[in-house]
Amino acid sequence: MKPEDIHLSDWGRMLVGEVPASFYLEVVIRVVFIYLLLLLSMRLMGNRMGKTLTRNEMVAMVSLAAANGVALMAPDRGLLPVVVVAAIIVGYQQLFAWYAFRNKRFESLVLDDLSVLVEDGRLQLDKLEEGVLCRTQLLAKLRKQGIANLGQVRRAYQEANGNFSLITFEDETPRPGLSILPTIDTAFRDEQAKAPGQFACASCGHVQPAQQAPAANCPRCQAREWQPAVVQ
Known part of the structure; x- marks a missing residue:
């Protein structure tokens, strides 16, 4: 034309x-x-x-x-x-x-392979980076499964087809971990029971005994921000 x-x-x-x-x-x-x-x-x-x-x-x-x-x-x-x-x-x-x-x-x-994104309550940041997956995305997936504390998660996998699968600890013993509730929901986060003498790295979820927020970097990811670990 x-x-x-x-x-x-x-x-x-x-x-x-x-x-x-x-x-x-x-x-x-x-x-x-x-x-x-x-x-x-x-x-x-x-x-x-x-x-x-x-x-x-x-x-x-x-x-x-x-x-x-x-x-x-x-x-x-x-x-x-x-x-x-x-x-x-x-x-x-x-x-x-x-x-x-x-x-x-x-x-x-x-066909690609699966990735271990969470191991014993701690984020595997290198695997998140390899999969071009942000922490916010993963934490949203965990919350959708009823998880509010990273310490509850034994393993979280990203399968080859992109789906997520989750394995939690089978015993009912409260495990300290990083709260994965949104930071803007301060009222709900305040309701979570704190683990006395335990702080979690805000980046990877590594839990470290301390009476106050550690001044040193996280030994796993070198991040400086710490939050009180929760057990709920």
Whole structure:
């Protein structure tokens, strides 16, 4: 289309386009075909495609969407290339899954691996940095699981698909740790029972015996800010 053919008052072109009316019936056929093709492709790629996606699965879905989008609306594009693209994507996805099942190193390389974000009530700051995950994000995830004190957490993992899984201490012994309640909610934080003679690093959650806030840096992360450890 030439620039001089474009007019803002040309509502017919903007709403209907330059295709014959019969093309809209063809669009219905294309939509049904592509819908069924996507449904079949996801079925062939396994049940995981209906859950949280890994990076590899996300790439497969984006590739399918990109291939289908053009054929859906362009009357000069056929549907057979979409079938070929879908077959290739499903094929390499199946191949990756097959080889990853047999090769742990390849699985970690392609599908990523889990990370230990919390270990025995202490944040693993290096793992947070590797995963480009901020402390606020992680603490929000923990609060969503009903955790208010970092000392309750034995392990917190970020799985390969990006989900978080949590393991708490099984015994009911109160464990001192860093309060993970929002700092703006001072009234709620004040209700938490304090652990006498215990202070927690505000950065990583390391607990250290002291009668008052330590003047020294945290031995784990070198942060200087300390908060009273809580046991609730």
